[in-house]
Amino acid sequence: MNRILLLAAILGIGATIAYLTLALILAGGPRPERTLGLYAEDLRFNSTNPPITVKAGETIRLILINKDTVVHNFKVRGLIVNSKQIVREGEKDEIILTAGKPGEYTYICTNHPVIMDGMLVVQR
Numbered sequence: 001m002n003r004i005l006l007l008a009a010i011l012g013i014g015a016t017i018a019y020l021t022l023a024l025i026l027a028g029g030p031r032p033e034r035t036l037g038l039y040a041e042d043l044r045f046n047s048t049n050p051p052i053t054v055k056a057g058e059t060i061r062l063i064l065i066n067k068d069t070v071v072h073n074f075k076v077r078g079l080i081v082n083s084k085q086i087v088r089e090g091e092k093d094e095i096i097l098t099a100g101k102p103g104e105y106t107y108i109c110t111n112h113p114v115i116m117d118g119m120l121v122v123q124r
């Protein structure tokens with residue numbers, strides 16, 4: 001009887017470890033090193049479309065918050081940014097961005113690319 005209880009306990013611990021490992025894998029992906037707020041308001045990002053500077057290899061979280069009544073989004077030209085969701089008024093979206101090769105890239109709102117554009121600077 002004790003052997004059955006021991007076996008059940010071992011199986012239970014094994015299942016728990018397997019579950020936690022799977023949870024860690026599913027929650028994986030790059031961990032952001034810092035978070036930046038990006039407000040879309042009056043057809044600009046943060047009033048002036050400021051440069052966003054990151055180090056090569058750094059992962060940042062961008063929180064895009066729409067304060068306008070029109071639809072905005074965020075995209076970096078020439079880079080695969082893992083979210084291009086359109087954010088409606090009052091909504092926000094989170095973008096995890098891992099900087100690759102050093103250089104200067106243009107970020108835009110694809111709905112208003114002429115006036116909602118700034119530089120993403122990836123430093124060495």
Ligand SMILES: [Cu+2]
Nearest residue numbers: 072109111112
């Ligand atoms: Cu826009």
